[in-house]
Amino acid sequence: MPRARLRLSVLALAATSLACPALVPDQDTSSDGGGADTSTSEPTPPDLPPPGPEDIVVATFNVHLFFDMVCDSGQCGGGAFEEVYSQAEFDYRAEKIAAAIDALQADVVLLQEVESQACLDALTKRLPQFQTAYLGETGFVSSIDTAILSSLPLIEIRSHGKAPIPLPDGGSTHFARDYLEAHLDAGGRRLIAFVAHFKSKNDDDPERRLAEATAARDLIDLAADNYPDALVLMGGDLNDVPESEPLEAIEAGGGTVRVAAELGDDDWTYVYDGDTRALDHLYLSTRSGGGSFVKGTARVLRDAGADGWGGSDHAAVRGTFRVGG
Numbered sequence: 486m487p488r489a490r491l492r493l494s495v496l497a498l499a500a501t502s503l504a505c506p507a508l509v510p511d512q513d514t515s516s517d518g519g520g521a522d523t524s525t526s527e528p529t530p531p532d533l534p535p536p537g538p539e540d541i542v543v544a545t546f547n548v549h550l551f552f553d554m555v556c557d558s559g560q561c562g563g564g565a566f567e568e569v570y571s572q573a574e575f576d577y578r579a580e581k582i583a584a585a586i587d588a589l590q591a592d593v594v595l596l597q598e599v600e601s602q603a604c605l606d607a608l609t610k611r612l613p614q615f616q617t618a619y620l621g622e623t624g625f626v627s628s629i630d631t632a633i634l635s636s637l638p639l640i641e642i643r644s645h646g647k648a649p650i651p652l653p654d655g656g657s658t659h660f661a662r663d664y665l666e667a668h669l670d671a672g673g674r675r676l677i678a679f680v681a682h683f684k685s686k687n688d689d690d691p692e693r694r695l696a697e698a699t700a701a702r703d704l705i706d707l708a709a710d711n712y713p714d715a716l717v718l719m720g721g722d723l724n725d726v727p728e729s730e731p732l733e734a735i736e737a738g739g740g741t742v743r744v745a746a747e748l749g750d751d752d753w754t755y756v757y758d759g760d761t762r763a764l765d766h767l768y769l770s771t772r773s774g775g776g777s778f779v780k781g782t783a784r785v786l787r788d789a790g791a792d793g794w795g796g797s798d799h800a801a802v803r804g805t806f807r808v809g810g
Contacts, residue, residue: 533590534782534805541637541671541776541806543678544591544786545720545765548582549797550629553603558627567627575607578796583611585795589786589803592636593669595720597662597682598629605632621646621663621680631680631721633667640668640675650700658693661685664701666708671716674775674808677708681721683731691731694724698731706740709772716776716808720767722799727752727763741768744783744804754785754800756792765802779805 536542552568554575561569570578586594586608594615599605602620609618617635619642622628633642646663665680681701684694701719709717719741725731727743735741744767745752753761769778782805786794794801 542591543593544589544803545595546801547597547722547799552600579607594634595680596632597722599632621665637669642667652696675715677717679719683724698734702735709770714775717770776808
């Protein structure tokens with residue numbers, strides 16, 4: 486399968502950094518309360534294994550509060566949740582995030598914390614290799630949403646954000662952000678990618694996060710059963726760690742594989758109060774026969790000297806998958 490990845494201009498990024506050297510987010514609303522890295526260096530990825538001609542590289546990346554230039558809430562900055570950027574600040578963040586995404590060298594990128602279509606458009610303008618771009622807009626004021634970028638053509642996309650899901654102890658809830666289901670054309674084969682961002686541990690609600698995980702797994706299984714020849718994946722900021730109840734629900738019965746498990750203790754993507762935690766994950770469904778994970782290709786990407794990737798407070802997770810049996 487041909488792959489053409491375009492590199493961003495280092496000079497353009499450097500020029501933007503000089504134009505806006507003091508951009509620092511005013512508030513901290515990450516999964517566990519940590520702040521984003523504000524360094525201006527270009528991402529330097531580790532040694533990335535070259536994919537084969539039938540391979541698909543997938544990554545998940547929480548970009549950390551990528552807001553636009555409109556103050557939708559009427560309360561921005563000064564410790565408020567929503568940040569509002571000047572044009573120079575917005576361009577700076579777009580350049581930095583786009584450079585980080587480009588450095589992932591991925592065919593499919595699952596994104597979290599993108600506020601609006603304007604933010605996604607700013608990224609695709611800088612990343613022309615992605616012909617597919619879709620935002621899972623929740624519709625709330627100053628929402629931070631899921632999104633997907635792909636160099637593969639889009640077949641269809643489904644939104645599960647508003648569907649009721651049962652709570653473990655009765656009643657119902659819904660996904661905290663849209664749980665996107667994107668069907669992509671991987672050289673004549675179907676690739677189904679789910680994008681998740683579960684309930685944050687801020688103002689924690691573990692029962693809701695468990696409900697999200699259970700419903701997410703049910704939808705993964707449904708897709709695998711309906712399309713047995715598809716490669717079915719799920720990834721995102723799940724706001725919980727291996728062996729937690731939500732991740733155990735996703736892995737129940739051995740129907741999924743968490744690809745970064747092969748990294749052992751180096752699978753962490755977030756630091757809270759000095760402790761490293763694996764909160765961002767990529768999963769492969771093993772129910773369908775449409776593909777496999779290429780062992781030894783899992784990577785967690787972090788900026789040099791920082792805990793996160795591309796200025797975010799989260800690292801990115803990357804893996805290579807082989808299409809077909």
